[in-house]
Amino acid sequence: YPISNTAVYILDAWMNPAPIGVPGELYIGGDGLAHGYLDRPELNAERFVRNPFSPESGARIFKTGDLVRYRATGEIEFIGRMDNQVKMRGFRVELGEIEAALAEHPSVREVVVVARKDEGDKHLVAYLTAREGRELIVDELRGFLQQKLPDHMVPSVLVPLESMPLTPIGKVDRRALPSTKGFRPNSVKEFAAPGDELELRLARIWEKVLGIDSIGVNDNFFELGGHSLLAVRLFAQIEKLFGKSLPLATLFSAPTVKQLARALRDEGWQMAWSSLVMIQGGNQRPPFFCVHAAGGNVLEYRDLAEAIGPDQPFYGLQAKGLDGKQEPHTTIKQMATHYIAEMRDLQPEGPYLIGGRSSGGTIAFEMACQLSAAGQDVALLALLDTYPAGYFKLLPGSGTLGQRASRYAKKLSSHRDNLRQLGTRAKVGYLRNKLRYAPDKIKHSLYRRAYKIYKRVGRPLPPVLQNIEEINFTAVKDYVPQTYSGNVMLFLASDLTADYDLHDGWRELVAGEIEAHEIPGNHINIIKEPHVGALAEKLRSCLDQAQQNHPVISRAA
Incomplete structure (x- = not known):
């Protein structure tokens, strides 16, 4: 509990009070607040901030950096520190953010996340204790965390403990946390030793x-x-x-x-390269073909295939060149032609059920255009939060300085409106988050220039430029789509990231009907738990409807 004449606040990143049980950062105010650090004006400006809850002019509160939460009894529970930042595989990771996410699980009492380095390889480890009467189930905790954080922030090891080791002053002793050597998650199979x-x-x-x-x-x-x-x-x-x-x-x-x-x-395995990957087999229903996103691989569709149901055959189309031996395709039209050929090896005739997430939807769109031009029926074209690539090139004045200036003005106006609604500290966080991606945008721009030079002179791409993700970004950027005569099922993430309405953008490119479905989540996690269930339910309904409308769909051979 706070001491006399001391005010405490548990606030989120936007300086809003955190509800009971929800982790936030601890701020302290009141009569006992110090004037500041001696001769440290920059640190004072960072840690001693304006008190938005006090009517007194000049009132301040101290930003402690402690991650805490209110218990239902009114007690304040310490969870960890907010300023533990590490770099993991090129990403800056706030350990406190992971701890805060895990602390929201109803079975977790305490959590500490550390970065371990074994044999030169760094990985994240989460140590947890359980609330009274609750059990910590590793698979459940990992799934819970995957709903909230990107993959690079999910600890590879989660270790349940009876209690946390403490220092003499009662804080968690991170150096005394047990080693993970010999640790096996309680969910894995009985150990079977290597045979050779x-x-x-x-x-x-x-x-x-x-x-x-x-x-x-x-x-x-x-x-x-x-x-x-x-x-x-x-x-x-x-x-x-x-x-x-x-x-x-x-x-x-x-x-x-x-x-x-x-x-x-190669014992009984045929490892010859194929873009067509069976994610979920079966022959009771016609297959659904789902094209890779920018990264080129189709592992991300595993959860979606399972959620749709075991009776629905689900095939992924992965990028050529992922084996490191073949040269990747460099245009959307090349990719679409190649994937159609592999798809028709399995299903020679339509109607076809195709789709893709993000840039995979762009490729699927081009596949649908090519199939229609060849007289083949596309029963379902499912675009999973796909930006209509090339849309601006179809607008009057596309490519002109005025068009580009208009788009930048729209972005700046949006950012300005967002900043007006934020406090000083939140504004800094907002700007830092936006600027974080600037180096990647510069890198993509430089890559596109180099790529176009090699393409113009007709020389093969050197290995340094054979990066699937960069190639796909460039291909989408350069793609000029034609108008598609059929219908489109558009699945839109509720947390929109595009600069304009995706539904409106696709209207310019689709002559048929567009049926839009909103899916909870953002561009990345709509295919992950807990949102993948909602996406799978609506996609399954669309697959069922497509088969009812096209009963002559042939099953895969």
Whole structure:
């Protein structure tokens, strides 16, 4: 409880009071507040801020940097520090933000997140204690966290503890937290030891990448907390050690050490490259074909396929060049033509069910245009929060200085309106967040220029430019779509990130009807829990309706 004549506030990032049970930052005011740090004007300006809740002019509160929350009893519970920042695989990660997200779970009493470095590889570890009468289930906690944070902020290891080690003054002693060596999540299968040298070396790679010791040959990569970012690191290590490059989609068919070892030995496996990847099999219903987003791989569609239902065949179309051997396609039209050819190997005739998220929707749109031009019927074109690429090129005055100036003016006006609604501290956070992406935009711009030079002179792209994500960004930027004569199902994230209404943008490119569905979430997490269920329900309904309207759909061979 606060001491006499002291005011305390638990506030969110926008200086709003946090509800009971919801973590926020602790601010202190009142008669006992110090005047400031001696000869530290910059630190004083950062830590001693205007009190927005006091009617007195000049009243201040102190920003402690402590992450806390109110209990229902009125007590204040300390959770951790807000200023613990680490760099993970190129991303700056606030450990306090992860702790705050985990602290919202009803079973979690205390949580501490640290960055561990084993054998030169850094990974995140979360230590947790349970509330009285509650049990900490690792899979449930990981799923809960994946709903709230991007993959690079989800700890690879979650360790339940009976109690936190404390310092003599009662704070968590981070240096005394137990090592994760030998730790196995309580959700994985019974340990099965490697049977040969290959399995042993693969298991060691898995342990390094996932930050978990004693991985058995039958443990599932995804059940251990694996995701697309970790899959990229895993396969990079495999290629470095064995000199073999496997597509990321191999993890769908070989999610265990034993199965992956079999893939490397080519024992009964056909590892010839294919853009077509079976994510979920079956032959009772016509298949749905879903095109990759900018990253090129289709691992992100795993949850969506499961949520739609086990009876719905679901195929991903991954980017050519992911194997590191073939040169990637560099235009949307090339990609669409190639994916149609692979799709028709499985299903020779339409009607077809196709879609894609983000830039994958752009490619699916071009596929639909090409299929229609070839006399093939597209029963469903599902665009999952896809920006209508090339839209501005179709507008009067496109490409002119005036057109670009108009777009920038619209962006600046939007930012100005947002800033007007924020306090001083929140304004700084808003600007910092926007400026964070400026270097990437500069990098993409430089890449596009280099790419166009090689394309103009007809030379193959050098390895340094054969980056799938950059190539796809450039391809989308350069794509000029034609008008599509059919209908479109548009699935829009409720947290819009585009500069204008996506529905309005697609109206300029679609001659048929557009049916829009709003999905809770943002551009990234609409295909993740907890939002993927809502998306799957509506997409399943659209798939059912398409089959009723086109009963002659042929099943895949």
